[in-house]
Amino acid sequence: MFLEKAKSLRGEITVPGDKSISHRAVMFGALSRGRTEVRNFLQGADCLSTIGCFRELGIEIENREDVITIHGRGLDGLSAPSRILDAGNSGTTTRLISGILAAQPFETILTGDASIRKRPMRRIIEPLAMMGADIESMDGNGCAPLKIHGTSLKGIHYLSRVASAQVKSAVLLAGLYAEGETSVTEPVLSRNHSEIMLETFGARIRAEGNTVTISPRPCLEGRKIIVPGDISSAAYFIAAGLLVPDSDILIRNVGINPTRDGILRAARAMGGKITLLNEKHEGEPTADIHVVYSPLQGTVIEGDIIPALIDELPVIAVMAAAAEGTTIIRDAAELKVKESDRIQVVTENLSAMGCDITATDDGMVINGGSPLKGASILSHNDHRIAMSFAIASLIAEGETVIRDRECVTISYPDFYSDLASLCR
Ligand code: S3P
Numbered sequence: 001m002f003l004e005k006a007k008s009l010r011g012e013i014t015v016p017g018d019k020s021i022s023h024r025a026v027m028f029g030a031l032s033r034g035r036t037e038v039r040n041f042l043q044g045a046d047c048l049s050t051i052g053c054f055r056e057l058g059i060e061i062e063n064r065e066d067v068i069t070i071h072g073r074g075l076d077g078l079s080a081p082s083r084i085l086d087a088g089n090s091g092t093t094t095r096l097i098s099g100i101l102a103a104q105p106f107e108t109i110l111t112g113d114a115s116i117r118k119r120p121m122r123r124i125i126e127p128l129a130m131m132g133a134d135i136e137s138m139d140g141n142g143c144a145p146l147k148i149h150g151t152s153l154k155g156i157h158y159l160s161r162v163a164s165a166q167v168k169s170a171v172l173l174a175g176l177y178a179e180g181e182t183s184v185t186e187p188v189l190s191r192n193h194s195e196i197m198l199e200t201f202g203a204r205i206r207a208e209g210n211t212v213t214i215s216p217r218p219c220l221e222g223r224k225i226i227v228p229g230d231i232s233s234a235a236y237f238i239a240a241g242l243l244v245p246d247s248d249i250l251i252r253n254v255g256i257n258p259t260r261d262g263i264l265r266a267a268r269a270m271g272g273k274i275t276l277l278n279e280k281h282e283g284e285p286t287a288d289i290h291v292v293y294s295p296l297q298g299t300v301i302e303g304d305i306i307p308a309l310i311d312e313l314p315v316i317a318v319m320a321a322a323a324e325g326t327t328i329i330r331d332a333a334e335l336k337v338k339e340s341d342r343i344q345v346v347t348e349n350l351s352a353m354g355c356d357i358t359a360t361d362d363g364m365v366i367n368g369g370s371p372l373k374g375a376s377i378l379s380h381n382d383h384r385i386a387m388s389f390a391i392a393s394l395i396a397e398g399e400t401v402i403r404d405r406e407c408v409t410i411s412y413p414d415f416y417s418d419l420a421s422l423c424r
Helices: 019-030 045-056 091-101 122-130 165-175 193-201 231-243 262-269 303-308 310-322 333-337 342-352 383-393 405-410 415-422
Strands: 010-014 033-039 060-064 067-073 107-111 134-137 146-149 157-159 182-185 205-208 211-214 224-226 248-255 273-280 286-292 325-329 356-360 363-368 376-378 401-403
Touching: 010 415, 019 033, 019 045, 019 067, 019 091, 019 165, 019 193, 019 224, 045 060, 045 091, 045 405, 091 107, 091 122, 091 146, 091 165, 122 134, 122 165, 165 182, 165 193, 165 211, 193 205, 231 248, 231 262, 231 273, 231 286, 231 310, 231 383, 231 415, 262 273, 262 303, 262 310, 303 310, 310 325, 310 333, 310 342, 310 363, 310 383, 333 342, 342 356, 342 363, 342 376, 342 383, 376 383, 383 401, 383 405, 383 415, 405 415
Parallel strands: 010 248, 033 224, 157 182, 376 401
Antiparallel strands: 033 067, 060 067, 107 146, 134 146, 182 211, 205 211, 248 286, 273 286, 325 363, 356 363
16 A cells, blocks of 8 residues: 545544553553543553553453453552563553562563564663662663562662653652652653652652652552543644645644643744644643644754654654755654664655755754655654654655554554545
């Protein structure tokens, strides 16, 4: 199957539930007492990996598509798995669950697919080891498979070098079991879904600036959670609506947490006409996002905004390719350690489409405005690359073929049919 130039995008769409929040709902539900019901859960492969791991740890989880029910057994309710835990392609599963497993009275081996086995885990092994954890990278390369020998932990104040919600959350989850308080300070505030949801479940947690502190051994209780739409999935339609002439689309019920809304800020800085409607501010804020076609200009994306749009940078690069003038993306070296090296993979694929783009150590320089041409895109099995280049194909002359396009099942199983439903 190939993708081709679209005349316009029109209509309404509801994107699936937020990936980060869906993972956390299962994990925190498992560690709480009683039933947790999760609506609008993302049925993507990553979140199903989290469900699979917690089932292996003895938690009963019913998945009835519209509602997930987790029969939580409290902080001490996990049991030793009878086999190796498989996190699939999911960095969030691997890193967050490690914080929990580090404190269990049993040993676990945790692994994942070829991509996960290349992703850096020292960033969680080091702080967890400072808490007393015994975690071994079995191949000695700082990556999974990890052998986690559960033990008693002590609270620390961890100064993180990276703004990473996965690192922060791993340490906070270990902190649920530690002796004394645990704090994490990060250079820039990363997504704070763990903080918001842990408090909802009854944890004692306080945030002050870029520091968050958790008290140990709370009594977590099952809750009803409604997952907002994923702004990282909405980002593809935001980009498509802005890029394809004559487009006018409404994306319903999207999470607009300020630690995640960088795509809105960057798109507006590029001249994008985006309006938020029906804003709600209970727990995780949400809104409907109205997008109309807008001629875009280049911009500079750097500094504190980066963690709030880190997963959206591939599709922002596509927007930059179509924008007049130069876009500079800096301070985004983290892109190199995502599901693929997204600096290299975006640069190669946009170059193949005829864009003037240069990779840098911590980002990209994109001289936009030249017409794109269809190309054969190597997704490297990275869902965000496949979706970003499906959007690029809508404004490219000729056919675009995306290799391993089915990798979108990681975060958005119905992506291609949802996109087709808007194309005129
Ligand atoms: C996530 C945090 C981010 C993000 C990832 C999901 C999370 O990763 O890129 O897609 O759910 O905590 P880092 O913590 O590595 O920045």
